[in-house]
Amino acid sequence: MDAILSNLSILTAAPVLNIGLLIDGILIGAIFALAAYGLALVWGVMNVKNLAQGDFIMLGGYITWSLGRHGVHPLFGVPVAFVMLWGIGWVIYRLVICKVITRDLFTSLLATFGLAIVIQQSLNLAFGSDTESAHSGLPTWQFASGLITVPSTRVLGFALAVLLALTVILFMKNSRMGQAIRATAQDARAARVLGIDTEKVYSFTFCLNAAICGAAGALVALVWNIQPFYGTTYSIRLFVIVTAAGFGNLPGVIAAGFGMGVFEQFGGFLLGAEFQQALIVLLLLGVLAYRQIQYLRVRQAVQ
Amino acid sequence: MSLASRQNLPFVLILVAGVAAPFLFPDFINQIAILWLMIVFASTWDILGGQMGYNSLGNIVFFGAGMYVCAIIQIGLFYDVGMYTSSARTTHIVFSSSQYFTGFAIGTVAAGIGAAAIAIVAGWIVFGLRGPYFAIGTLGLAVAAGELLSSWDLVGAASGISMPVFPGGPDVQRLFFYFLLFVLALATLVFVRWLYSTNFGLALNAIRDDEEKAEAMGIRTLRYKRTAWALSAVFLGFAGAIFGNMNGYIEPRNIAFPIATFNLFMVVMVLLGGKGTLWGPVIGAVIFHTIKEVTWTYFLGWQFVALGLLIVITIVYFQQGVAGWLLEKFPDKFRSRTAVAPDREPALRGRLAPQPEGAE
Amino acid sequence: MNDAIIAVDNVTKSYGGVVANHAVSLTVPRGRITGLIGPNGSGKTTLFNSIVGYHPIDSGSIRFEGREISRLKGQEIARLGLLRTFQTTRIYGKMDCMQNMLISIPHRKERYSDMFSHAAPEVGERAEQLLAFVGLYEKRFLRASSLSFGQQKLLEFAMALMNEPTVLLLDEPTAGINPTLINGLIDRLKRANTEFGITLFIIEHNMRVIMNMADMIYCLAHGELLAAGEPAKIQNDQRVIDAYLGAH
Numbered sequence: 001m002d003a004i005l006s007n008l009s010i011l012t013a014a015p016v017l018n019i020g021l022l023i024d025g026i027l028i029g030a031i032f033a034l035a036a037y038g039l040a041l042v043w044g045v046m047n048v049k050n051l052a053q054g055d056f057i058m059l060g061g062y063i064t065w066s067l068g069r070h071g072v073h074p075l076f077g078v079p080v081a082f083v084m085l086w087g088i089g090w091v092i093y094r095l096v097i098c099k100v101i102t103r104d105l106f107t108s109l110l111a112t113f114g115l116a117i118v119i120q121q122s123l124n125l126a127f128g129s130d131t132e133s134a135h136s137g138l139p140t141w142q143f144a145s146g147l148i149t150v151p152s153t154r155v156l157g158f159a160l161a162v163l164l165a166l167t168v169i170l171f172m173k174n175s176r177m178g179q180a181i182r183a184t185a186q187d188a189r190a191a192r193v194l195g196i197d198t199e200k201v202y203s204f205t206f207c208l209n210a211a212i213c214g215a216a217g218a219l220v221a222l223v224w225n226i227q228p229f230y231g232t233t234y235s236i237r238l239f240v241i242v243t244a245a246g247f248g249n250l251p252g253v254i255a256a257g258f259g260m261g262v263f264e265q266f267g268g269f270l271l272g273a274e275f276q277q278a279l280i281v282l283l284l285l286g287v288l289a290y291r292q293i294q295y296l297r298v299r300q301a302v303q
Numbered sequence: 304m305s306l307a308s309r310q311n312l313p314f315v316l317i318l319v320a321g322v323a324a325p326f327l328f329p330d331f332i333n334q335i336a337i338l339w340l341m342i343v344f345a346s347t348w349d350i351l352g353g354q355m356g357y358n359s360l361g362n363i364v365f366f367g368a369g370m371y372v373c374a375i376i377q378i379g380l381f382y383d384v385g386m387y388t389s390s391a392r393t394t395h396i397v398f399s400s401s402q403y404f405t406g407f408a409i410g411t412v413a414a415g416i417g418a419a420a421i422a423i424v425a426g427w428i429v430f431g432l433r434g435p436y437f438a439i440g441t442l443g444l445a446v447a448a449g450e451l452l453s454s455w456d457l458v459g460a461a462s463g464i465s466m467p468v469f470p471g472g473p474d475v476q477r478l479f480f481y482f483l484l485f486v487l488a489l490a491t492l493v494f495v496r497w498l499y500s501t502n503f504g505l506a507l508n509a510i511r512d513d514e515e516k517a518e519a520m521g522i523r524t525l526r527y528k529r530t531a532w533a534l535s536a537v538f539l540g541f542a543g544a545i546f547g548n549m550n551g552y553i554e555p556r557n558i559a560f561p562i563a564t565f566n567l568f569m570v571v572m573v574l575l576g577g578k579g580t581l582w583g584p585v586i587g588a589v590i591f592h593t594i595k596e597v598t599w600t601y602f603l604g605w606q607f608v609a610l611g612l613l614i615v616i617t618i619v620y621f622q623q624g625v626a627g628w629l630l631e632k633f634p635d636k637f638r639s640r641t642a643v644a645p646d647r648e649p650a651l652r653g654r655l656a657p658q659p660e661g662a663e
Numbered sequence: 664m665n666d667a668i669i670a671v672d673n674v675t676k677s678y679g680g681v682v683a684n685h686a687v688s689l690t691v692p693r694g695r696i697t698g699l700i701g702p703n704g705s706g707k708t709t710l711f712n713s714i715v716g717y718h719p720i721d722s723g724s725i726r727f728e729g730r731e732i733s734r735l736k737g738q739e740i741a742r743l744g745l746l747r748t749f750q751t752t753r754i755y756g757k758m759d760c761m762q763n764m765l766i767s768i769p770h771r772k773e774r775y776s777d778m779f780s781h782a783a784p785e786v787g788e789r790a791e792q793l794l795a796f797v798g799l800y801e802k803r804f805l806r807a808s809s810l811s812f813g814q815q816k817l818l819e820f821a822m823a824l825m826n827e828p829t830v831l832l833l834d835e836p837t838a839g840i841n842p843t844l845i846n847g848l849i850d851r852l853k854r855a856n857t858e859f860g861i862t863l864f865i866i867e868h869n870m871r872v873i874m875n876m877a878d879m880i881y882c883l884a885h886g887e888l889l890a891a892g893e894p895a896k897i898q899n900d901q902r903v904i905d906a907y908l909g910a911h
Contacts, residue, residue: 277450
């Protein structure tokens, strides 16, 4: 408790630090928002709650890190991870996902949970359990006489995340496939009747999500760090974001992604790094409890 | 019901097998003991998962909570807990025989009660959620429990607690814990069979089949949900207390709240054996545990990957489990047990006036 | 005037911009059969849902046996003796008919010890009698989901009777039933009313059925109460005829 109070007093004494945390939060939050968008997409279109989302991200991160180790500049990891995860996503879709879409929701949840374990453990076997990160070799900017440090990598990561998100959103709005995806999300049967190949839509959506995660993972490796078992924390984080905003509410999801980034930075500062994971989980429970209170008011169950 | 009746036969078999096993296979006592633990895990999970339709990914919370409650009491009755946890590595603290067993007995009872209390509180948080949200919420609880206890210095934080040493030789110790787990498993099965034969079992199934309908018919769904979870928690709490002592060392992330192992195993075992049946969880536990023990050494390094694959394959391709498959193939041999005996037909037929056939 | 067992007073309910019920007031007299008719989209099921607590109302009051129920949860209202059947016929699919019946006993005064008891023989007998009443006695050990649609409807009806309700709200009880079997259903509904003393409030589209059975009929149109009165009067009410013809 004392530690919390002393941290709080540091923040109030030096308001500049708040800005630093805020900036950090927004920069990181962009990556969260990107990955959360993918999760919400798969959820909304196929009603699959992908518990392996965080692990896809880690896969992307490790691909990028491996590139760095082989002499390729890790920034290339973003497109490479994007493409590779698209392919991996396709394989996973064919083998597992397409068979669980039609079943009850717990089945898809458990199936993706199993996948998460397979990926985590495979990464652990392949790369060991140390945390890693990919070095971009870009400078760190300093403001306010050293109180605020902003690695330019983070700004770059932010820019790339925003760029990717905009590309995907534009694609969804203007392309045929994008429209097909939105139609299927609204009513799969109607879409089928109107001639849309929903199988293709599902497959495309899942691959797109995996690719988004791959790119996000590349950014995470550049901007933060990766470890085979961090995937679970990311998955929970993203679930909190999508649950809080509501998976149909895409602008809300993006805003919540940024919010989560900021929240974590402040929370981590105030409570200390060990509590960070606990904080995220408590946030999840908080969000779920909030929906429970809404239920009490509306007399109907939370679906 | 006579001991030899058809419904009691599996129990008798289990009783005989359980008593004989440590003497027939003395090298595998610990593994078979864990099998009984797995049966407890599977049967208690199925109360909520198979019979009530609420898939919990957080039942491990009760296991771990029971473990810690028991440890705190076992130690706390005779020493200051904080001092014990911080100094146990450097000083050797001795518990006399009577101290050990008194502490263990009281601790185990407290573990069951404590776990049930946690279930009721946790139920308040998560039972408003349906389907996958419930699963995620309970998973969150399990992760939170592990994290919170990892930061709690009184109980050793992430380093855990060295449990009081068992007063007796290793052979006695092995047998002692074996029989504790065996008796617990047997008690769990007997309890669960009784539970499903009462109105409680009917209510659970009604909630599973159509919860809104159950509510519309006036069933106090929240009360049943909470009670069901509390009942599973009691047995899980006992299991945690016993396992903690058997292991000799407890620790939050890998022993008390192991999310990727025991917590997940209980779900897979029930899916494998067949959800919502009395023996499905048992069959699943036996199959799963046997395969795991036999292949573990072959898969060295790859075990968890193989486990993950097993989960995915079971879910995708074999969801109704062994019992479900049997029920489909031989529907007459495994008829459901209603709470009223079906042999009163002749008496009733005479009493009822012939009715116009309402449909078909 | 018979005392009103349900009194709906000025109830308004909207869904996302659409006003499903607007200032609807009606009373359901005790011990009688009352009908609720109206073209599709007139708000009948919404009104039912409001009464049984499926969703909250925006304004107005609903009283059951003199007691305000508009803020109670559906569960609690059911335990007070106000029950409903569903348009889509809901039963417990994986349990057999007997089990469906046994779990449908009233849960009003349930204590913790009752939760763990076995069904008393009298309960089992009553279940069998009710199943025989609806003609499902032979099928009582079949899984409920394996029954035909019409049989499931009868099972749902038997379960409702098992619950010993004071009032039963039936949402289109004859929908989807073979016309030759409808008479049997009408007969049973009437007997439930006269022999078991259950007040019935029925939404119906089948005019022959409802005109035959009801003592009084309300007609809704566009979310508002259009007309009320005895069957003969309603049948000849020009506004009702217009509402139905206009709806096509």
